[in-house]
Amino acid sequence: MDVLNPADNRKIGEVQEFSEDMVHDTVGMLEKGFTEWSVQNPTARGKILFKAAEIMRQEVEGLASVLTAEQGKPLQEARYEILGAAAVMDFYASVAGTISGQTLPKADYGYAFTKKTPLGVCGAIIPWNMPALIMAWKICPALVSGNTMILKTASATPLTNIGMADILFRAGLPRDVLAVITGSGAVAGAAVAADERIGHLSFTGSVETGDRIAKAINPRRTRLTLELGGSDPMIVCEDADMERAVKGAISGRFFNCGQTCTAVKRLFVAETIADEFVSRFKEGTEAIRVGDGAAEGTTMGPLNSSSGLRYMEEAVKDVEGSGNIITGGTRLKGLGNFYPPTLIADPEPKSMLMTEEIFGPVLPIVRFGNLNEAIRMANDSRFGLGASIWTKDIGTACEAADRIEYGILWINRHMRIPPEVPFGGSKDSGIGRENGLAALEQYLTEKTVILTP
Numbered sequence: 508m509d510v511l512n513p514a515d516n517r518k519i520g521e522v523q524e525f526s527e528d529m530v531h532d533t534v535g536m537l538e539k540g541f542t543e544w545s546v547q548n549p550t551a552r553g554k555i556l557f558k559a560a561e562i563m564r565q566e567v568e569g570l571a572s573v574l575t576a577e578q579g580k581p582l583q584e585a586r587y588e589i590l591g592a593a594a595v596m597d598f599y600a601s602v603a604g605t606i607s608g609q610t611l612p613k614a615d616y617g618y619a620f621t622k623k624t625p626l627g628v629c630g631a632i633i634p635w636n637m638p639a640l641i642m643a644w645k646i647c648p649a650l651v652s653g654n655t656m657i658l659k660t661a662s663a664t665p666l667t668n669i670g671m672a673d674i675l676f677r678a679g680l681p682r683d684v685l686a687v688i689t690g691s692g693a694v695a696g697a698a699v700a701a702d703e704r705i706g707h708l709s710f711t712g713s714v715e716t717g718d719r720i721a722k723a724i725n726p727r728r729t730r731l732t733l734e735l736g737g738s739d740p741m742i743v744c745e746d747a748d749m750e751r752a753v754k755g756a757i758s759g760r761f762f763n764c765g766q767t768c769t770a771v772k773r774l775f776v777a778e779t780i781a782d783e784f785v786s787r788f789k790e791g792t793e794a795i796r797v798g799d800g801a802a803e804g805t806t807m808g809p810l811n812s813s814s815g816l817r818y819m820e821e822a823v824k825d826v827e828g829s830g831n832i833i834t835g836g837t838r839l840k841g842l843g844n845f846y847p848p849t850l851i852a853d854p855e856p857k858s859m860l861m862t863e864e865i866f867g868p869v870l871p872i873v874r875f876g877n878l879n880e881a882i883r884m885a886n887d888s889r890f891g892l893g894a895s896i897w898t899k900d901i902g903t904a905c906e907a908a909d910r911i912e913y914g915i916l917w918i919n920r921h922m923r924i925p926p927e928v929p930f931g932g933s934k935d936s937g938i939g940r941e942n943g944l945a946a947l948e949q950y951l952t953e954k955t956v957i958l959t960p
């Protein structure tokens with residue numbers, strides 16, 4: 508399979524297309540690897556992750572340029588993602604030795620205790636938007652708990668993940684504990700989901716693929732984590748710190764060219780401050796420098812694929828006659844998948860911009876009169892991944908925390924997800940949690956022992 512650079516759509520590499528049989532054989536290898544890996548000291552497993560994180564930091568420049576070349580993001584964002592993945596490795600390395608069960612008080616039957624044990628071979632299927640970070644989110648809790656893992660990379664971004672696997676092996680990870688495989692979703696991905704030996708499947712990607720996988724896997728009752736799409740609302744209240752909110756909206760929408768699950772995808776601003784907010788937001792948006800992520804000074808790269816670009820065109824065309832384009836709105840010339848940062852005021856509530864996940868640099872802005880109205884519009888979505896509210900009033904913030912439907916809510920910021928914080932969605936945005944100690948539990952089962960002396 509060819510790997511393309513989205514800045515010019517030229518080929519930058521080639522990877523193996525895994526067949527069903529190859530997936531099957533790989534799972535067999537990982538089953539064998541599980542025998543030894545599962546009985547290692549957890550701290551010894553953690554040490555390998557510590558070492559890998561150290562190498563990732565030493566080699567951040569090389570990995571970041573590979574990530575930029577295949578994904579499109581500016582080098583600075585690529586470095587940030589690689590370092591974020593290293594931080595996830597550090598976190599799980601540091602908690603590896605804490606995995607434990609419980610001891611119950613002595614009773615008439617004697618003693619009872621529980622122990623946490625790994626599941627076996629686990630599977631992961633990941634998307635192209637944050638390949639380094641999402642790989643770390645999946646492999647770290649799985650591996651420190653003693654599982655082995657097969658990870659299917661996204662077709663567009665396999666090279667960063669292959670580079671990370673190489674680092675893990677150099678850090679001492681046995682070769683039969685992790686397999687990073689490449690290939691299409693329809694063949695390699697489906698074969699991972701279909702393999703009956705998989706103890707837990709963790710999928711990140713679109714709702715449509717998530718649904719397909721859930722249907723394929725449900726009859727077996729295999730454990731499943733689904734991290735799916737989002738249409739995160741950002742609510743800017745009348746008393747918000749205007750400067751912070753404008754900066755937050757710019758990075759919240761245009762980071763990674765808008766291709767982040769928890770990007771700001773619908774913005775609601777209080778009527779009373781809307782004119783000033785929009786004028787400052789427009790100014791900041793127009794200062795973004797779109798270009799090849801590898802070029803000096805670029806602050807937003809291309810979309811990852813030409814189909815993503817066509818989707819932006821379709822979503823903007825869909826609001827013709829209703830929403831007003833404040834800035835952007837027409838694709839940029841050139842060989843790459845370049846679309847400008849675009850703001851659109853007051854689109855129809857039923858438009859694509861307001862109802863679908865817009866995975867790119869286009870943002871609808873809607874005015875609201877009071878908090879009730881803002882929360883109602885924020886919740887009017889099939890998604891429930893992230894949300895943010897910008898206010899200095901603690902009562903308003905708490906009311907939003909109670910009433911908005913989300914997996915993660917930020918107050919006066921948007922999108923930061925530290926490794927220790929549980930993360931996941933509600934409604935169509937998915938099931939299960941990644942990150943933090945919550946993710947460890949998903950890769951462990953609890954066994955009870957009753958001992959009668």
Ligand code: NAD
Nearest residue numbers: 633634635660661692696697712713716734735736737768
């Ligand atoms: P996608 O669903 O098209 O693909 C995701 C992965 O699934 C890829 O590796 C793909 O090859 C594989 N796949 C495709 N068809 C398959 C099948 N039939 N069986 C098994 N695997 C299959 O998603 P994408 O376009 O790569 O990623 C973008 C989506 O991911 C967006 O919706 C975004 O919001 C979501 N996302 C969610 C999170 C989160 O944590 N909630 C994080 C990042 C991205």
